[in-house]
Amino acid sequence: MSIPNDQSVTAVIKGTGIGSFILEFETGADGNYTGGKIYNAIPVNSNTVATLDITEAGVSPLKLDIDGNGTVDAIIAQGENLSVASLLDILEYNISLLDLSSRTKKVFTNKITLVRRSTMREEVFNASRRLDMLVATIQGSLKKKEITFSQAELLMSFINQIKKDIQ
Numbered sequence: 001m002s003i004p005n006d007q008s009v010t011a012v013i014k015g016t017g018i019g020s021f022i023l024e025f026e027t028g029a030d031g032n033y034t035g036g037k038i039y040n041a042i043p044v045n046s047n048t049v050a051t052l053d054i055t056e057a058g059v060s061p062l063k064l065d066i067d068g069n070g071t072v073d074a075i076i077a078q079g080e081n082l083s084v085a086s087l088l089d090i091l092e093y094n095i096s097l098l099d100l101s102s103r104t105k106k107v108f109t110n111k112i113t114l115v116r117r118s119t120m121r122e123e124v125f126n127a128s129r130r131l132d133m134l135v136a137t138i139q140g141s142l143k144k145k146e147i148t149f150s151q152a153e154l155l156m157s158f159i160n161q162i163k164k165d166i167q
Contacts, residue, residue: 008055015044018094018154020161023052025059038078041161043090045097066090084119084127084165088112091158104146108155111137119166127166131159 013021023039039062042050047068053060064074064082066089074086082090095108111134118127138155141147147155 005056008053010051010053013044013048013050015046015048015050018045018097020044020157021050023062025054039076041081042076043082043087043094043158043161045094047097066093081165084162085116087158087162087165088116088119091155091162094158095155098147098151100147100151104141107137107141108134115162124166128163131163131166135159 013023015021020041020043021039022041025038038059042062042064043066044050045066047066049065049068051063051065059078061078062076063072064076065071066073073089074082076082092109092112095105095112098105100108111130115127115130115134118130135156138147138152138159142149142152
């Protein structure tokens with residue numbers, strides 16, 4: 001989208017499924033542009049609404065409403081990542097959206113609770129180990145056909161992002 005310098009807009013980004021997005025912002029004219037990624041690996045689902053204001057002064061922090069209920073769940077400044085706690089909340093919410101048995105959802109949620117406890121205590125090794133256990137559980141559920149390959153892949157991408165952020 002191109003916006004003239006003297007105009008302000010509010011950009012609204014709506015999720016279409018479980019995944020993540022990258023947002024780039026460039027300024028310039030006539031093929032001379034500068035800028036690049038300002039938000040990277042922002043998790044979304046089909047209910048997510050992200051908004052930001054673009055003015056002459058620049059781009060506002062990103063306001064993220066994960067469940068689409070109209071309440072901002074996280075505000076992210078340019079170049080910042082979501083907290084591990086927020087990523088775990090988003091992972092748990094996205095699991096609730098998947099078409100899984102209540103038993104499978106409960107197993108996944110219990111594993112996330114253990115990861116959350118470890119991260120709150122700043123036990124990085126333990127949190128990482130618990131995330132590995134969650135990955136093994138997802139792989140086991142995939143083998144049992146309790147979860148689809150695409151569902152497993154999406155959950156694993158969130159887990160990989162969380163693992164990077166706790167280290």
